[in-house]
Amino acid sequence: MSKSFAYLDAINKEKWTASLDGGWRCGILTTNMSECINGVLKGARRLPVSALVEITLERTVHYFHVRAIKGQKMLQNNQLWTDFACKMFISWQQKAVEHTVTKYSHAQQSASVVTRRQGRHGMNTHVVKIANRECSCGKWNQFGIPCSHAQKVCGAYNISAASMVKDYYDVMAYNNTYSKHFEPVQSEDYWDDPNFQLVHDPTIRTVTRPGRNQTTRIHNEMDWRQTRARQEAQQQQGDSSVQENVP
Numbered sequence: 001m002s003k004s005f006a007y008l009d010a011i012n013k014e015k016w017t018a019s020l021d022g023g024w025r026c027g028i029l030t031t032n033m034s035e036c037i038n039g040v041l042k043g044a045r046r047l048p049v050s051a052l053v054e055i056t057l058e059r060t061v062h063y064f065h066v067r068a069i070k071g072q073k074m075l076q077n078n079q080l081w082t083d084f085a086c087k088m089f090i091s092w093q094q095k096a097v098e099h100t101v102t103k104y105s106h107a108q109q110s111a112s113v114v115t116r117r118q119g120r121h122g123m124n125t126h127v128v129k130i131a132n133r134e135c136s137c138g139k140w141n142q143f144g145i146p147c148s149h150a151q152k153v154c155g156a157y158n159i160s161a162a163s164m165v166k167d168y169y170d171v172m173a174y175n176n177t178y179s180k181h182f183e184p185v186q187s188e189d190y191w192d193d194p195n196f197q198l199v200h201d202p203t204i205r206t207v208t209r210p211g212r213n214q215t216t217r218i219h220n221e222m223d224w225r226q227t228r229a230r231q232e233a234q235q236q237q238g239d240s241s242v243q244e245n246v247p
C-alpha cells in the first residue's frame with residue numbers, strides 16, 4: 001500500500017469524495033476557495049520568485065483593504081448578509097410566490113411544491129423537509145440558502161426562512177474575515193539578517209527561446225486530422241488563387 005493511499009484512506013471519506021459526502025458537496029466550497037485565489041493571482045506566473053512573493057503580498061493587501069471597507073459599508077446599511085446571499089435570497093423569495101404548496105407532515109415540516117408552468121418548462125414537483133434542512137432540488141444544500149421551494153414551505157408552516165441562511169453569509173462573519181490588517185514592509189536595509197547565504201547560480205536558469213512556447217500536450221489523432229484538413233484547405237485556396245490570376 002503506497003504512502004499516499006494510506007494517507008487518504010485514513011481520512012473520513014465523507015470529507016473528500018463527492019460520491020460519499022451525502023449530497024453536501026463540500027468540495028464546491030473548497031474548490032471555489034482555491035479558484036478564487038487563482039483569480040486573485042491571475043497573471044502572476046512565470047515570474048522570478050521574489051516578484052511572485054511581492055505580487056502575492058501586494059494583491060492580498062489590496063484584497064483585504066477593499067473588502068474591509070465594503071464590510072463596514074454593509075454594516076452601516078444594516079445589511080444582514082453579504083451581497084451574494086441577499087441577491088440569491090430575494091430572487092428566490094420572488095420566485096416562491098409562483099409555487100403551489102401541499103403540506104404533508106407537521107412533525108417533519110415536510111411538503112411538496114409544484115412550480116408554475118412557463119411555456120414548455122415548469123410544473124416540477126420538489127419535496128422539502130424543513131426539519132432536515134433539505135429540498136430535492138439540491139440548491140439549499142449547495143448554497144446554504146433556502147431555495148424558492150423551501151421558502152414557500154417556510155411560509156406555509158409560519159417559519160422564518162431568513163433564520164435558516166448559513167451563518168457564513170453574515171455580514172459579521174465577513175467583517176471578521178477581513179478585520180486583520182497587514183503591516184507595511186520596510187526597505188530591505190531594515191530586514192533581519194536571513195542567517196543563511198543566498199547562492200545565485202545563473203547556469204540553472206531555464207533557457208528562454210524567442211517565439212511561442214512549445215506545448216507539452218500529447219497530440220492524438222484528432223490533432224493530426226485537424227492539421228491535415230488545414231493543410232488541404234490551404235492547398236485548395238492556393239490552387240484557386242493561382243487559377244484566378246490566370247488571364
Ligand SMILES: [Zn+2]
Binds near residue numbers: 136148
Ligand atoms: Zn428547492
